[in-house]
Amino acid sequence: MGELKLMKGNEVLAEAAIRCGCDGYFGYPITPQSEVMETLMARQPWNETGMVVLQAESEVASINMVYGGAGAGKKVMTSSSSPGISLMAEGISYIAGSELPCLIVNVQRGGPGLGTIQPSQADYFQAVKGGGHGDYKLIVLAPASVQEMNDFVDLSFELAFKYRNPAMILTDGALGQMMEKVELADFKPRWTDEEIEEKSGSWATTGKPSSRKKNIVTSLEMDSNIMEANNHRFQEKYKKMEEDEVRYELFHCDDADFIIVAYGSSSRICQKSVEIARSKGLKVGLLRPITLFPFPNKIIAELARKAKGFLSVEMSSGQMVEDIKLAVYEAGRNTRVNHFGRTGGIIHTPEEVVEALEDKFSWELNYGVKRSY
Amino acid sequence: MAKVQGAVVVNIEECKGCGLCVVACPHDVLQLNKEVNSKGYHYSYMANPNACVGCAHCGVVCPDTCITVYRAKV
Amino acid sequence: MELKDLIKPENLVYGKTKILEDEPMHYCPGCSHGVVHKLLAELIGEMGLQEKTIGIAPVGCAVFAYKYLDIDWQEAAHGRAPAVATALIRLKPDNFVFTYQGDGDLASIGAAEIMHACNRGENILVIFINNGIYGMTGGQMAPTTIEGMVTSTTPGGRNVDLNGYPMKITNLIAQLPGTSYVTRQAVHTASAARKCKRSIKKAIENVLDKKGTSFVEVVSTCNSGWKMTPVGANTWMEDNMIPYYPLGDLKDSVKGENSSEN
Numbered sequence: 001m002g003e004l005k006l007m008k009g010n011e012v013l014a015e016a017a018i019r020c021g022c023d024g025y026f027g028y029p030i031t032p033q034s035e036v037m038e039t040l041m042a043r044q045p046w047n048e049t050g051m052v053v054l055q056a057e058s059e060v061a062s063i064n065m066v067y068g069g070a071g072a073g074k075k076v077m078t079s080s081s082s083p084g085i086s087l088m089a090e091g092i093s094y095i096a097g098s099e100l101p102c103l104i105v106n107v108q109r110g111g112p113g114l115g116t117i118q119p120s121q122a123d124y125f126q127a128v129k130g131g132g133h134g135d136y137k138l139i140v141l142a143p144a145s146v147q148e149m150n151d152f153v154d155l156s157f158e159l160a161f162k163y164r165n166p167a168m169i170l171t172d173g174a175l176g177q178m179m180e181k182v183e184l185a186d187f188k189p190r191w192t193d194e195e196i197e198e199k200s201g202s203w204a205t206t207g208k209p210s211s212r213k214k215n216i217v218t219s220l221e222m223d224s225n226i227m228e229a230n231n232h233r234f235q236e237k238y239k240k241m242e243e244d245e246v247r248y249e250l251f252h253c254d255d256a257d258f259i260i261v262a263y264g265s266s267s268r269i270c271q272k273s274v275e276i277a278r279s280k281g282l283k284v285g286l287l288r289p290i291t292l293f294p295f296p297n298k299i300i301a302e303l304a305r306k307a308k309g310f311l312s313v314e315m316s317s318g319q320m321v322e323d324i325k326l327a328v329y330e331a332g333r334n335t336r337v338n339h340f341g342r343t344g345g346i347i348h349t350p351e352e353v354v355e356a357l358e359d360k361f362s363w364e365l366n367y368g369v370k371r372s373y
Numbered sequence: 374m375a376k377v378q379g380a381v382v383v384n385i386e387e388c389k390g391c392g393l394c395v396v397a398c399p400h401d402v403l404q405l406n407k408e409v410n411s412k413g414y415h416y417s418y419m420a421n422p423n424a425c426v427g428c429a430h431c432g433v434v435c436p437d438t439c440i441t442v443y444r445a446k447v
Numbered sequence: 448m449e450l451k452d453l454i455k456p457e458n459l460v461y462g463k464t465k466i467l468e469d470e471p472m473h474y475c476p477g478c479s480h481g482v483v484h485k486l487l488a489e490l491i492g493e494m495g496l497q498e499k500t501i502g503i504a505p506v507g508c509a510v511f512a513y514k515y516l517d518i519d520w521q522e523a524a525h526g527r528a529p530a531v532a533t534a535l536i537r538l539k540p541d542n543f544v545f546t547y548q549g550d551g552d553l554a555s556i557g558a559a560e561i562m563h564a565c566n567r568g569e570n571i572l573v574i575f576i577n578n579g580i581y582g583m584t585g586g587q588m589a590p591t592t593i594e595g596m597v598t599s600t601t602p603g604g605r606n607v608d609l610n611g612y613p614m615k616i617t618n619l620i621a622q623l624p625g626t627s628y629v630t631r632q633a634v635h636t637a638s639a640a641r642k643c644k645r646s647i648k649k650a651i652e653n654v655l656d657k658k659g660t661s662f663v664e665v666v667s668t669c670n671s672g673w674k675m676t677p678v679g680a681n682t683w684m685e686d687n688m689i690p691y692y693p694l695g696d697l698k699d700s701v702k703g704e705n706s707s708e709n
Binding site: 378379380382387389390391392393395396397414422427428429430431432433434435436437438440441442443444445447 | 448450453454455458459460461462463467471472474475476477478479480481482485634635636637640641676677678681
């Protein structure tokens with residue numbers, strides 16, 4: 001068993017980065033995630049593992065530092081919160097277009113604009129649909145506990161290097177600020193240039209020895225045919241992720257008439273909602289997507305065979321709900337899909353969720369059969 | 374006193390005919406040719422080869438690195 | 448002596464360095480970029496730095512710089528080369544890292560990144576090509592466009608009341624304690640180019656000695672953007688650009704020792 005500690009989610013992100021052999025962190029302060037860099041600066045990992053930590057002049061600079069480090073084959077990361085992630089959008093697109101591995105953490109706060117500093121899940125579209133320009137996808141992991149904040153740092157790097165694609169941990173201010181018991185991972189040594197080459201081939205800019213051709217990190221291609229071929233290659237990669245990397249968790253779904261779909265902080269509340277609903281005699285289950293991209297389409301299709309309705313419960317005005325609808329539609333089902341969520345930094349209560357479920361599915365609850373659109 | 378003789382070799386196909394070498398030459402050795410290369414540029418050539426001392430000014434200012442310079446005492 | 452007797456390897460005095468690729472450059476005839484690329488390539492070869500060098504290409508005309516020098520390269524987002532270089536030199540302190548940026552890239556969209564990288568004293572070389580115009584996008588006004596200069600977005604000439612003043616960003620850079628060697632050079636004549644090469648060499652040595660950021664501005668021409676002949680552009684540059692951007696060293700020091708001469 002690893003070292004047990006009581007820690008904040010944001011602090012754990014920092015600790016997990018040091019322990020998994022991260023080479024560099026580049027960030028800019030923004031509430032509610034500033035503890036990530038503060039923890040790193042206090043820990044001084046450069047003395048311990050050689051990890052570089054640098055406070056950049058902006059989120060724009062941070063993400064381009066990540067680009068530079070990732071282009072040298074290093075395990076590098078940044079963290080920010082919603083407005084800061086918007087500023088990074090261009091850089092993230094470049095990283096995806098140049099096929100570089102890295103980790104970006106978004107500890108979401110309410111928007112749009114400067115919004116609020118309270119928790120939110122309103123950056124779902126930005127995270128899973130790209131966010132920056134061009135056809136690209138991030139691997140998006142949504143932790144629901146401080147323990148998962150710890151575990152997903154290493155997992156993100158593993159997936160990022162496996163696919164040479166940026167990975168994102170999409171969390172929120174509640175999980176970032178929350179203190180929980182966490183079992184920390186053991187220390188892993190940082191990779192050497194040789195190990196990186198062994199793991200993922202010779203593509204990094206490390207300085208050109210006479211034994212190989214020069215390596216170029218770029219997303220630019222003026223030949224449309226080659227650019228289209230690049231896009232096809234990216235899409236193949238995303239398809240492979242959809243086949244192999246979907247992660248989710250089911251809670252009381254076996255006999256469920258209604259499925260709540262919720263991730264991150266929201267899913268923790270919805271576990272309680274399931275219990276309340278069941279105590280009232282309603283057969284409600286919970287599907288918790290762990291990967292938001294790739295999205296768990298297949299299990300939704302399967303659940304749609306029996307379920308009378310899906311309720312997407314997000315701290316947003318309804319974003320993930322669209323992906324659930326698509327999954328149901330793709331499966332050829334007409335199961336009704338609804339959304340419930342509070343915004344502006346307000347976290348819904350378990351009771352509110354049950355009330356919303358009863359309200360939005362009153363027809364199904366009264367008549368017990370699916371109705372057509 | 375030993376005389377120095379130089380020679381300029383222009384890679385005709387890579388020359389873009391910008392003429393910077395022509396004005397850089399202190400001995401009026403180079404001119405742009407009336408003929409053009411396959412890209413349509415009036416390439417540089419030694420119009421006055423005997424005047425060349427191989428100072429390489431032409432090569433240094435050439436943006437396309439299409440000039441090679443030789444020099445020997447005669 | 449017959450030419451064929453003269454043109455022999457033992458008589459070679461000037462030729463192409465190995466670090467330069469055979470790929471013909473995409474630059475317009477007479478463009479200063481080609482000369483600066485060549486100087487850098489020669490120095491990387493002469494100083495034995497090929498295995499250590501990582502270049503950062505900008506967005507602008509030099510976006511394809513990575514095609515021309517046989518070294519590892521990263522192509523940065525517009526203006527962000529100093530941030531990219533910062534991470535590289537921090538993570539790989541034994542490498543030689545340089546950015547190659549134009550005036551739009553460095554002094555406009557990337558003004559924050561260059562200031563902060565220089566202020567932190569990152570041990571990188573910055574090559575700054577100042578031709579007072581946006582070449583790649585078709586000749587628009589740059590922060591360094593001089594007063595009265597006609598561009599496609601200042602068709603009546605740069606009006607300082609409307610467009611602000613031409614920015615002497617190198618002078619600002621020289622005031623930052625993180626920089627060690629800050630100089631302004633040109634490559635329009637053979638002697639200027641040779642002098643520029645000596646400056647870049649000194650800048651590289653400073654970077655390798657971890658003295659802080661070295662910054663070499665090269666006042667350059669963009670004859671296509673300026674709508675002049677290459678030779679005419681050189682003359683115009685001497686008459687109009689260099690008086691506003693005078694050549695010479697602005698600072699020769701070590702990071703933290705403030706000996707700015709301006």
